[in-house]
Amino acid sequence: MSTTSTVEVTTVLREHIMSGQIHPGEKLQQQRLAQALGVSRTPLRTALANLAQEGLLQYEPNRGYTVRAFKRKDIIDGFAARAVLEGLAAATVARQGMSDDALQDLASLLTIGDTALAKGRLDPDDLDDYRTMNVNFHQRIIEEARNSWVEELVRHTQLIPFASNRMIVWQDYSIMVRSHDDHHRLVDAISRRDVARADYLLREHINFAGDYVAKCIEDGRITTGFSKHRRNIA
Amino acid sequence: MSTTSTVEVTTVLREHIMSGQIHPGEKLQQQRLAQALGVSRTPLRTALANLAQEGLLQYEPNRGYTVRAFKRKDIIDGFAARAVLEGLAAATVARQGMSDDALQDLASLLTIGDTALAKGRLDPDDLDDYRTMNVNFHQRIIEEARNSWVEELVRHTQLIPFASNRMIVWQDYSIMVRSHDDHHRLVDAISRRDVARADYLLREHINFAGDYVAKCIEDGRITTGFSKHRRNIA
DNA sequence: TACCAAAGGATTGGATGCAATCTTGAGATA
DNA sequence: TATCTCAAGATTGCATCCAATCCTTTGGTA
Helix, strand or coil: CCCCHHHHHHHHHHHHHHCCCCCCCCEECHHHHHHHHCCCHHHHHHHHHHHHHHCCEEEECCCEEEECCCCHHHHHHHHHHHHHHHHHHHHHHHHHCCCHHHHHHHHHHHHHHHHHHCCCCCCHHHHHHHHHHHHHHHHHHHHHHCCHHHHHHHHHHCCCCCCCCCCCCCCCHHHHHHHHHHHHHHHHHHHCCCHHHHHHHHHHHHHHHHHHHHHHHHHCCCCCCCCCCCCCCC | CCCCHHHHHHHHHHHHHHCCCCCCCCEECHHHHHHHHCCCHHHHHHHHHHHHHHCCEEEECCCEEEECCCCHHHHHHHHHHHHHHHHHHHHHHHHHCCCHHHHHHHHHHHHHHHHHHCCCCCCHHHHHHHHHHHHHHHHHHHHHHCCHHHHHHHHHHCCCCCCCCCCCCCCCHHHHHHHHHHHHHHHHHHHCCCHHHHHHHHHHHHHHHHHHHHHHHHHCCCCCCCCCCCCCCC
8 A cells, every 4th residue: 555645645635624623713832733643744645735735724825724613605606506416417327328237336225215114213323324325326426427527526516514415304204205206216217317307406405405404504514614603514 | 825846846847747848648757757856755756646536646546647638639529528518607697697796707807818819910919918818718708607527527627738718719800700700609609698599609619629629739729749740739 | 599597787766955935023114 | 184105024936855756777586
């Protein structure tokens, strides 16, 4: 396993920012951070530059890097962009037709979701399974579309602390059931090569998720780093 | 005007890559490049990291940076992604309603286009005006949507050598007339708050541009750096 | 001939020192 | 008191040096 300390530092820092261990708005001092991470300033500076380019940090020449504080609107807007991009992916897959591999993968992901929801109520033990399934489901469709830009751009929209697929989790059983039903319908639509329905099913699916997250922010169940409470995910 | 040599080097290198002065696939040697640019390897390496993050360079640990060679499909896919994103922007503006400023700006951009096309034939002297107008027109609509992600993601899709709005130019008068007619219809649709038509007018507008560029690549009028001829824009 | 191994040079990655810029705070002035 | 000035400390940016990794080439072996 050959890697460089720059990429390790980049990964670690990204994780710290995404999880909120480093707070939005915080200034990152190179000397201090480098020492804390056990490297010199050189690889750290490269990592900072990378994360700034990813949009997680803000950079001002001669003044250094600060953690970007996403506003509520940034998060909503991210979902809107993701919705049309993933809609494009679904439409593309429907038009091209799915490979057998993809169909099989999606079918087994659907089953995992069905199983997690089978109890008729929300069991916290099943949440991790469901969330992982959800991430993989969306990822699998994007991969199958084989549009490198959609892949890249969607990954980019996921780089928002507390708003990525990996962090967000439904907190209401009935919403999860409906959401997973969307997954079933989506696979059906794609299988039938129904481009239009595949497109709008996935767009609606993600737009609704955006509305839900917006509501959570409103209620204070999620904070973006700027609201007064300064709490993380409830 | 305070800036750092890192950002200057980044800008210069980006320009060199976008314009094809540095060829796709080419390996970038740090020592040599730094000397050529008159800086040390430190700011150069930061610039290289930035450009790699932007997608213009490919990086392999311990092996350095090479200029990314976009394949034909990458370019087509870029237009597909841009189409849905700009469609979202147009739809958003139509839904929100345009500010007076925006309406005025767009109207005067339309006039510039009308003027450039008024001769009834294609005058090379007017091409620059038209191209600039076209870039500003699209940019203005995106700005007016005020969705930071769309802005950012579209900028990203434009970072393809020879395929950005700034480089591409129609070479057929009748196509330009039709394309500019799209602009007129788009402003009309947005003014009437017709979300659906604004959306699909801009999508079609860009998808067609993508088809056109694809055809140009096919004909060898544009090369992506991988085709045998290794020519630039004709 | 084809393949493998090791040594030497070449290239990239990281640490350190110094210069340039910014920030802070004490003192002066209105 | 509020504001401005400027100097000292702090922080970032850049150049250089050394270490780690890669690449090439030469020689050997099956």
